[in-house]
Amino acid sequence: MPAARSVIHHGAFQGVTGSCHQLFLTAEDSVLIDCGLFQGVESSAGSQGSALAPAIDFPLDSVRALVVTHTHIDHVGRIPYLLMAGFRGPIYCTRATALLLPLVIEDALRLGLTRDATLIASVLELLRSLLIPVEYDTWLALEVGAAVEVHLRFRQAGHILGSAYVEFEWINGVDAGFRIVFSGDIGCRGTPLLPDPEPLERADILYLESTYGDRLHESRHDREERLRKVIERCVADGGAVLIPAFSIGRTQELLYEIEDIIATHGSFWPAITVILDSPMAAAFTNLYQELNSLWDAEALARNASGRNPLDFARLHVVESHAEHERVVNYLRSTGDPCIVIAASGMCAGGRMQNYLQALLPDPRTDVVFVGYQAEGTPGREIQEYGPQGGYVVLDGERISIRAGVHTLGGYSAHADQRELLDFVLTASHVGRVRLIHGSPSAQQALTALLRQHHITSP
Structure with missing residues (x-):
């Protein structure tokens, strides 16, 4: 049985697409952070992730909620399959994401699953009934069990409209004050139309995207x-x-x-x-x-x-x-x-x-x-x-x-190597960084850089 604070990755762990991470808040209660489609070779037969895309092949008995960081298809494209597998828990996201998500899912259904208008309408109706919009920078108590209280907060990621990185903090018990952060996709500073990513305060464990962990963007x-x-x-x-x-x-x-x-x-x-x-x-x-x-x-x-x-x-x-x-x-x-x-x-x-x-x-x-x-x-x-x-x-x-x-x-809507490093180094405390959502070469380059700054990145 997984321990509290452990994570099982169902995509975008050693690859770039199919982002889906299961965080155990207690040994019996977990949440999913994103549920996206695999793309390119990661969705091809015999490649990493092929057994996971697009069907949900992991048990949902402990999954209490889905947390959506943003609406790109490699972060949300498997949500219809999640619903078909029986998931009926709350779907937490920012208010802008709650408006965008039904449009994305409708398009994904039409292109990849069905053109049956009645079926699409029923899926969208179910989706909307589960959405719980949350304001940025507002802590929300999650319902996870009588003995444990965990709060969730969305912070501006500056990647696309409504995008966020998400923080989980244990409020009571032996883990009181422990904070786990999932970056989603961190955007670039100075992006037109969008505010810059909100600086990271602190994290005991940071799951950090590394799409451009090995390169710098031009100005x-x-x-x-x-x-x-x-x-x-x-x-x-x-x-x-x-x-x-x-x-x-x-x-x-x-x-x-x-x-x-x-x-x-x-x-x-x-x-x-x-x-x-x-x-x-x-x-x-x-x-x-x-x-x-x-x-x-x-x-x-x-x-x-x-x-x-x-x-x-x-x-x-x-x-x-x-x-x-x-x-x-x-x-x-x-x-x-x-x-x-x-x-x-x-x-x-x-x-x-x-x-x-x-x-x-x-x-x-x-x-x-x-x-x-x-x-x-x-x-x-x-x-x-x-x-x-x-x-x-x-x-x-x-x-x-x-x-x-x-x-x-x-x-690119993704932060480059310098911006990812700054996201980590400007925090008051970062215990461990675990890189996700990146190619092996990008993860290796960013890991080496983090270690130069004495940041643990297994």
Whole structure:
């Protein structure tokens, strides 16, 4: 029987995706922190995590609650399977996450499980009935047993709207004052639209994400300059800039900076259209605007000046699949300069695949990667083989890559090595750090750095 304060990892332990961690508050009572899908090679037969994705193959008899750090699919994509396995406990999350989560789960159901509208509606109704929104920085008592009291608190993670890292603190008994922290995904400082991550106070055990534990991001100024140069090439060559992006967070950040580039330089260009081709991204963008009280000061000031960074004149939103097909065919035949933002972020499905199939062979096209591309995904293959004039297989078809391929690391929604280290070192006390949610090389590099600062990282 697991001991109190022990953790069983059901994903994103020695890999990057499928985040799911079971924390035992007592020997008989546990909570899950996230329940996400595996992606790339981590979801392939014979790879780490394949036996766990997407079915729930661990017992739920001790699981009293689910705690959601944020709504990216690799953190929430297995929730429908959790419900099908019989879970009916409370789902704790921030208020913004409670608004975003049903949209994410609805999309995941349609793409990966069923298109039965009645079944989808029943799953969403059940999901909403279990959600318990919690304010940031507010301690909440968890119902775990008569003899033990554990409190939970969400703190701003600055990763996407509503994202949080979560703290658990034992209030009484021999463990009184003991605090365990799960980072979820920690965002970058200075990210448009979002406040910076809240500094960590203290942790006896910190489970820390390590996605970019082995690298540093370029500066926000440098990445915007590089994106501007790609757009200028697009205008000069009469081609398209394709940006695969996750619907939540990355898309809104890109719109914010593209609006700024156009406002600053656009008067020197012929009209260029920014195409947002993702119904889910459009829905999330609307929610971002409704929840603008959560924006950072810079974004609020721009909005107050009359420039809406998420709804500007050159932005065109593609609504229907029929319109999507017309746009793809039009760009294939005309080569009009435009910027296309569409899902999926790793090119593993969604509408972006159709643009890639149509436009990768065209040397006027530029593909811009702005986020992590997991091993085994089409995005990683384009990233690796595109500069060599190679090919990628999309939907069973071998597509030659003649397009320009660019990677703008500064657009990652994940903290880089320096920011992860700062998150640990600025705390008043950190007992042990256990790295999760990262590749072996990233974990090894961050472990070595933490040990240089005398932080234990087994």
